Ligand SMILES: Nc1ncnc2c1ncn2[C@@H]1O[C@H](COP(=O)(O)OP(=O)(O)O)[C@@H](O)[C@H]1O
């Protein structure tokens with residue numbers, strides 16, 4: 001290990017793969033050398049990475065609560081052994097979770113393991129339209145439960161009041177630091193008075209980046225924080241200003257290297273997200289490159305026949321031409337399938353198919369650039385491909401960076417959060433990766 005490189009400073013535990021890449025991107029933008037690893041890591045591997053920050057990408061957002069807690073605690077232990085001094089639990093900027101968890105239970109277990117009496121919950125990411133006001137989460141100015149997130153296939157968000165949502169998920173008391181506290185720069189004193197009242201979990205308002213910067217500056221004393229990726233864009237600067245973090249900027253050469261890795265073959269888009277943004281992105285791209293919608297009924301009835309049909313499509317696309325395969329559908333169609341076959345059955349069948357398709361594309365069809373839309377989808381694909389770590393490079397849009405696998409033959413990956421990116425995102429991601 002290069003002794004000249006400062007030791008690992010920040011350990012992040014993310015509950016889904018695209019959410020992990022999202023926070024990793026903001027940390028790179030903030031000048032931290034960041035590596036993302038997949039699944040519960042080995043401490044020795046983490047120390048060998050020579051990174052300022054490591055993001056552990058778990059696929060724990062929508063699984064059994066106890067399993068999510070267990071893998072999160074195992075990841076914390078590995079990060080502690082690797083020497084991390086600050087810890088961050090990353091969940092969705094739209095607080096994706098069910099009334100039974102997992103944000104509350106995982107955060108509670110991490111707090112208890114770290115011996116932390118109080119921490120913040122800051123999902124706001126204004127650069128991507130996620131703002132919190134009086135404890136209510138807005139997406140592009142619409143209340144969360146009216147933004148389309150109420151139709152999420154796995155974690156429908158039907159209540160925008162995050163104090164209420166989080167309180168349903170935890171036995172600890174939940175409170176709020178609101179806009180007035182931020183404006184009056186009273187975050188620390190407000191947190192102390194909340195702590196005096198026994199409030200352990202503090203939802204924080206934030207409507208713009210100035211609010212996030214203030215929150216970052218006034219929470220440097222916290223060993224453990226939670227939130228979306230927004231505040232992570234400002235924490236490194238606050239930690240440097242308080243002398244906690246050595247000022248090490250990302251090496252421009254390291255970021256430039258991404259331009260070379262990408263141009264090694266064909267690009268393919270695999271989209272399993274059914275978010276409004278991804279529906280628009282699929283609609284835009286499907287008239288611009290070879291595209292195939294998964295026949296989900298056929299997939300459920302006979303996976304092998306369905307995959308044989310897809311192989312036929314793949315062979316019909318001219319070599320090196322980009323292509324897209326998607327299950328992305330509107331809420332009505334999603335609900336119809338879930339009612340007919342069961343939510344978990346449909347999700348599992350699609351995620352498994354996406355994993356097998358990705359392996360086929362890489363092994364047999366010359367694909368070296370994969371654009372994956374959706375956290376659960378990306379989690380299934382990266383697991384099937386056996387990807388253990390990625391280097392995080394320049395962002396294509398806020399929260400979505402270009403990445404490449406840490407492997408003998410690097411694969412260019414774009415792991416897109418369901419709701420991120422404009423209508424032309426896929427086209428940009430393919431071109432940027434060329
Ligand atoms: N047409 C569909 N009908 C039902 N479920 C679907 C459909 N397409 C995808 N899914 C499932 O919905 C979930 C989408 O989650 P995810 O990939 O995380 O996307 P997002 O980033 O939008 O949350 C996955 O489990 C996926 O398998």
Ligand SMILES: O=C(O)[C@H](O)C(=O)COP(=O)(O)O
Nearest residue numbers: 018019022092093375417418
């Ligand atoms: O929106 C966010 O904070 C993250 O990018 C995220 O968690 C996305 O998860 P998704 O499953 O891709 O929506």
